[in-house]
Amino acid sequence: MTSLTRRLARLAARGAAPIAVAVAVQSAGNLAFHSAVGRLLDPGEYGALGAVLSAMVMLTVPLGALQTAASALVAEHGLTWETARRTLRAVALWSLPPAVLVLLCAPLLQDYFHLSSLAETAQLAPYLLAAAVVSAARGLLLGDRRVGTVANTYFVSTAVRLALGLALMVPFGISGALAATVASEVAALLVALPRLRGTAGRTSTTSLRLGAVAHAGIAVTGLFLFSTADLLLARHHLGDAASGSYVAAATIAKTVLALPAGIMAAVFPRLLAAWPTPGRTRALLSGGAAVTGPAVLGAAAVIALPSLVLLVLYGDKYPDADGLVRALCGVAALTSFVTVLTHAALARRSRLIAVPWIGAVLEIALIETWHGSGAQIAAASAAALVPTLLAMLLLEGRRWVRATPPAETDVPEAPASADASRPAATAA
Template sequence: MTSLSRRIVGLAARGAAPIAVAVAVQSAGNLAFHSAVGRLLDLGSYGALGAVLSAMVMLTVPLGALQTAASALVAEHGLTWETARRTLRTVTMWSLPPALLVLFCAPLLRDYFHLASLAEAVPLAPYLVAAAVVSAARGLLLGDRQVSAVAATYLVSTVARLALGLALVVPFGVAGALAGTVLSELAALLVAVPRLRGSVGHTGATGLRLGAVAHAGIAVTGLFLFSTADLLLARHHLGDAASGSYVASATVAKTVLALPAGIMAAVFPRLLAAGPTPGRTRALLSGGLAVTGPAVLGAAVVIALPSLVLAVLFGDKYADAVGLVRALASVAALTSFVTVLTHAALARRSRLIAVPWVGAVLEVALIETWHGSGTQIALCSAAALVPTLLAMVVLEGRRWARAPRANAQVAPADADPSRTAATAA
């Protein structure tokens, strides 16, 4: 067995397998949801839905940092119902002000995304609160090593979204699909809470570590903006039919990043543990290959069979998007390398986590200048990707290639990487 194979088996043994399977099912469910809704709605309505769904994800991306902080809290102090109750209450209170701000800005969002009514913008507010609480609950469970319970929340959420979203989209259109998405988060919370209530911890500590939340939030938000700004701007600049084609193409392309994201969650603790050790370069290379390999393979399938993929998922009305989906799939595959290197910088607590933010600013500037067609927007996205990736390879890769400092703390050989990560985070 090769070194990479042993590492992948090790990741599965540590509990990554249930999460990877759940994320794979979630990705398939997301594609099925978009496929069905894309067939039920006209091009303009589907373009509007895609823009709002992307805005939902953008609003909740920093919650990955919240999940990490909650996991670290439990890993250090244990999990009791009191810890869970106070954490979820605190997160709810934290999420209410931004949710109210989103609700206040609903008319502006309606106009910017050319939505048909306020009912298509308002669901962003309750989704923000629900997703925040679910993220915290998942973090608490991960800190308590209840990986299967976390995987179950993803599976139940996926089933609920398909059932409720598709049932509501027929009578209520875009607003119904968005309502189903909000309700799917509540279904995930119903699965998580009983497992929190039954946990027994050690000290019942109740404070989240805001410094860790903020630092991780900068990294994950920058990555999301870098990989999704093009879709949001496409909806704003393109006509209804063109934006619908772009959303469909981007949905297919960006799905190749879903499974690597799940694997990244298992690789990141190993990067944390390997940072101060002589094997740090090998850890980055093997972990990076485990993450980028599925992305490159998925993109290769899309690039080789774009017509078939589009026809199966969305039907004949998206046949003209073949070139677009190929370009966006290529961009998504290369973006996975930026994801790995950004997490490597996060493991070192380096300021290089800001590089994707610079890339996102460049991407927005290019698209605001050239946005005459979907192809132009995709090329602008690729033009921003190239210097961003090169900068991360040169700056971050060079630091991992160096030998660790003599006074660096080296984790014991038998240390649990997942617990080390939680504590360090």
């Protein structure tokens, strides 16, 4: 076995495999869901649904920081039912004001996304509340090494979304599909709660602090905005048919990032442990290969056969989206490198976690300037990616390779307590 192979085997043995499998199943379910609704809805309706689903994920991406913070809390202090109860209650209270704000802004969102019903945007509020509590519950379980239960929450959530979504979409259209997405989060929480209650016999008690969430929230929110702003702006600027094509191509491309995001759950704590040691360079290289490898391979497979992928998923509705699929998959593959380097900056609590925010601002500015077609929006997204990736490589990468460790130095193992799978992974 090579050194890299041994490290990847360790990651699998310490919890990466169940999460990676669960995220892979969820990604497949996500594609199946989009394939089904994309065939049943006309391109304009599908473009609207895709935009709202992406907005749902964008609202909850900062809550991915809750998952990481809750996981670290339990890894350090242990898990009790009182700790779980306090954490979930605090998260629900923190999420209530943003949910109310989203509800009040529902008419504005309806107008921005050109939606036919207020119910389609109003459902963002309960989704935000449910997804926040689920993220915290998953983090608590991950900190207690209960990766199997966390994987089950993804399996159940995917099954509920598929079954209920298809059942409700026929009578209720877009609103039914969105209601199923909300219900899938509730189902995941029902799977997690019994295992959290099973810790009632333990005695130590602690609670999650809002300040512990803020730093991780900056990183994951910037990454998601950087990788998804193009889809939201495409719905606003393009016509119904063109926005449907862009959503279809972007959904395929974002799926390329789903499995690497799951693997990042096991890589991130290793980066945390490795940063103060001489083995940090090898930790970054091996962890980076584990995360970016699947993204590059997945993108290459789709780029080679874009027409076949579109035909299998959407039939013949989007025959002219081949170029968009190729371009956006290439962008997604390179974005995985930005993801690794941003988590490396997060591991050493560096201000460089703000670089994806700068990239997102650049991307939005370029798209607002050139948005006459889907191809122009994709090109603007790629143009913003290049300087962002170069900046992270030059500024963050050199921090990790400045002192090359001796050949015999190994990286200490760390508990697989952090999880990054919700931001990005389950796009739409």
